[in-house]
Amino acid sequence: MLAQKVISIPITKIENNWKTKSDLAHSMHSACSRICSFPISIPNYFIRNYTKEGDVVFDSWSGKGTVPFEALRNNRIGIGNDKSPEAYILTHAKVKPITIEALQQCLIKLKRRMSRTNINEDHTELDRNASIFYSKKTFEQVLRLKKVLIGDNSRDAIFTKAIILGLLHGNGTNHFSLPCSHSYSMAPNYVKKYVKKHHLRKPSRNVLECILNRGKALLANPMPNIEGYAFNDDSTNLSLESKSVNMILTSPPYFGIQTYAWANWLRLWFLGYNYKEIKKTLAESGAASVYGNFMKDSINELYRVLKPGGRCFIVVGDVKIGPKKQPIKTAEFLLPYCQDVGFEVEKIVRDTIPSGKRVMTYISENQGIKKERIIYLKKPRHR
Ligand SMILES: C[S@@+](CC[C@H](N)C(=O)[O-])C[C@H]1O[C@@H](n2cnc3c(N)ncnc32)[C@H](O)[C@@H]1O
Known part of the structure; x- marks a missing residue:
């Protein structure tokens, strides 16, 4: 059953079908570069194809805030959430700029x-x-x-x-x-x-x-006409209201492959935090049971905040974990949690993203991430 749902689409094709990077560029994107960020074309593709003006678009692990910002630029209401304080600040600046x-x-x-x-x-x-x-x-x-x-x-x-x-x-x-x-x-x-x-x-x-x-x-380019919202919640316990969001596009930590707290230790220091303390609050575990429980609770929250009929797209990478470097297809690993909560699984798109364009651009294939996949989910209308 599942194998039939896994299809291979070159994501670069998705991107090219849309617009080139320079058409999508905005001065705010250079605010701060941060590991594992979405290329601008991915949010634009999903926002423009799966939502209409005025809809609410949410990213539960928003990093530097590209999804909510692109939502605002497309006249949608963009909401971002990230537990890391520096990511929250970057997301907040994108959704509530100043003059x-x-x-x-x-x-x-x-x-x-x-x-x-x-x-x-x-x-x-x-x-x-x-x-x-x-x-x-x-x-x-x-x-x-x-x-x-x-x-x-x-x-x-x-x-x-x-x-x-x-x-x-x-x-x-x-x-x-x-x-x-x-x-x-x-x-x-x-x-x-x-x-x-x-x-x-x-x-x-x-x-x-x-x-x-x-x-x-x-601030050289005009800012969006709409403002969005930023939250600093744990993704397992969001303060958003139930059934308040039309579409989710998001990318969680991939097991313990990334080390967001350490990778941002100087930024966290500036904000008054010790990265070791922040590390304890973030999902950075290579243990399947710990990661599984975190993702189960987070996916429950994604389901809760989504409106019936709403779409949810989750970008994840295949990883190798543990001392034996056991290969894990994270998308397949997460499917039971998505199905158990009630999501309909439409498909998994297996990428052929060239390495320089991936979310995880800084990690080489032999360090962990071989492929990234996008899980296409839908919340049934009757829920
Ligand atoms: C793959 S990155 C998302 C990057 C984002 N898509 C972007 O374009 O910048 C995963 C994010 O999850 C955040 N994170 C880790 N643990 C979290 C938790 N328990 N709750 C919420 N966010 C968390 C990290 O700070 C990181 O920004």
């Missing part, structure tokens, strides 16, 4: 507050690790910014924090750090050695100026 004037005002206030802030207290090990990325002058400003922004959950502050998350590390002219990866926070010891070996210079920045420059660039 350049508001950003300028926010930076004026920040400057005033930063000048009054004392940073001469004992530094933690994480502070010391963070300092490796910056010149002394830049790091002092980063510490002040961190201190004044912690606990400020105003809309302007959240948007400003999102810009900062995208500037903490990278190799552009506005990045605060020495030249390094933009998508993930590199390990401090590795960076230390790398700096020595390559005689890297740590740039001296005026961080507020960098934020303004980046803000102007991000």
Whole structure:
């Protein structure tokens, strides 16, 4: 039965049928690069083919917020949820942007507050690790910014924090750090050695100026006319109302293959979190029983929030887990949970996505992910 439902469609064909990446581009997409993000064409394909204007589109593991943002751009109501605090900030900024004037005002206030802030207290090990990325002058400003922004959950502050998350590390002219990866926070010891070996210079920045420059660039394209919503819930316990969503497009963690907390340790540090604590709250388990229970509860929630007749698309990758590198087809592994809760399984689309275009672009095939698949689900009308 199941084998008949598994079909192979080149997802690149889906993408090409739609529009090219440059047609879909928007300045906000460069806010912050983050591991395992959707290419823009995937949300556009599903949003435009399976929803109409005014519908509600939801992503339960929204990462940097591409699905809700693309929903808004298509005049749908976009809602994103992610348990990781830095992903929540990035999603929030996408669904509730601010104007350049508001950003300028926010930076004026920040400057005033930063000048009054004392940073001469004992530094933690994480502070010391963070300092490796910056010149002394830049790091002092980063510490002040961190201190004044912690606990400020105003809309302007959240948007400003999102810009900062995208500037903490990278190799552009506005990045605060020495030249390094933009998508993930590199390990401090590795960076230390790398700096020595390559005689890297740590740039001296005026961080507020960098934020303004980046803000102007991000806000260059017109923002959607509609605003969306961002949540910071565990996917097993969503605060969304039952039957409130027309379509779900989402991509959960693939067992324990990704390490979102560690990969974002510097961004989490800036927001005032220790990545080790955040790791405990995220689904990062390679054990089939733990992952299975997490996904069962999360799929129950997806079913609950979806309207009868609504569609749900889940992108997952095949993985190899455990010391014996046991191969698991995650989509097939999840099917019983989808069926038990009441979903009709329409099909699984097996990808032929070229490696550079996958969600998991940073992991090579021999490290784990061989293929990604999309599970097509429908909630029956009578439920
Ligand atoms: C494959 S990524 C999704 C990426 C997203 N599609 C994008 O385009 O950026 C999976 C996400 O699940 C989040 N996550 C992990 N455990 C979670 C949990 N228990 N509840 C909600 N989100 C969680 C991670 O922070 C990560 O952003």
